[in-house]
Amino acid sequence: MSSDPGFAAGTEPRIIVSARARSMRLRIDRRTGEVLLTVPKRASRRHALEWAATHRAWVEKQLAAIEPRLRLLSGARLSLFGEPHEILWDERHRRVPNVEAGRIVIGGPPETLEGRLLRWLRREARDLLSSESAEFAAKAGLRIVRISVGDPCSRWGSCSASGTIRYSWRLILAPSFVRRATIAHEVAHLAHMNHSGEFHALVARLLGEDPKPARLWLRRHGAQLHRIGSV
Numbered sequence: 207m208s209s210d211p212g213f214a215a216g217t218e219p220r221i222i223v224s225a226r227a228r229s230m231r232l233r234i235d236r237r238t239g240e241v242l243l244t245v246p247k248r249a250s251r252r253h254a255l256e257w258a259a260t261h262r263a264w265v266e267k268q269l270a271a272i273e274p275r276l277r278l279l280s281g282a283r284l285s286l287f288g289e290p291h292e293i294l295w296d297e298r299h300r301r302v303p304n305v306e307a308g309r310i311v312i313g314g315p316p317e318t319l320e321g322r323l324l325r326w327l328r329r330e331a332r333d334l335l336s337s338e339s340a341e342f343a344a345k346a347g348l349r350i351v352r353i354s355v356g357d358p359c360s361r362w363g364s365c366s367a368s369g370t371i372r373y374s375w376r377l378i379l380a381p382s383f384v385r386r387a388t389i390a391h392e393v394a395h396l397a398h399m400n401h402s403g404e405f406h407a408l409v410a411r412l413l414g415e416d417p418k419p420a421r422l423w424l425r426r427h428g429a430q431l432h433r434i435g436s437v
Contacts, residue, residue, distance in 0.1 A: 219243035237432030288381030331375035342393040365395035376431040387420030
């Protein structure tokens with residue numbers, strides 16, 4: 207895309223046409239660093255960009271506040287279970303990562319290190335999320351049909367009426383109390399496909415503590431988890 211007047215290269219808004227929009231709205235996706243401009247269906251593209259350009263200073267301020275993307279390379283410090291771990295590439299080590307005393311040691315070809323680390327993190331996340339989901343389901347006398355992990359941008363977990371629970375693998379990067387509160391939330395949906403008082407009571411019973419601090423942590427820090435790993 208060529209640079210639009212009023213915006214530096216790489217910060218041009220992506221226009222989203224919405225039939226529901228009654229006015230123009232400008233926002234920053236803090237996970238991707240993308241500038242999003244929502245406009246009504248019949249809005250003029252040129253007028254929309256001119257309007258957005260009047261908010262250039264706000265856009266630049268918001269973009270400057272976004273943490274740089276963390277590449278999973280040797281020497282980087284990766285949050286695992288909410289605790290910092292240094293990634294250390296060692297040619298003498300095997301290709302499969304090993305966690306030891308605040309470090310993640312990995313060997314193999316350095317040019318494929320990031321991809322292998324991401325695949326390993328997804329496997330670790332699936333195993334841990336499956337185990338803890340089974341723990342909570344057994345406590346509530348509920349049955350999980352299937353568990354999967356992915357990398358959604360809009361939610362940390364979801365539960366279908368058929369009994370399938372899906373999680374973001376990035377939960378493994380968050381503190382344990384955040385991960386477990388998210389799991390309790392989704393498992394409780396197996397019994398209540400709503401957010402009723404009964405649902406929230408079950409979440410609290412499964413978790414054994416107030417889940418609100420976990421939700422607050424995700425609101426404050428969740429976007430940073432999406433800045434980990436290459437695009």
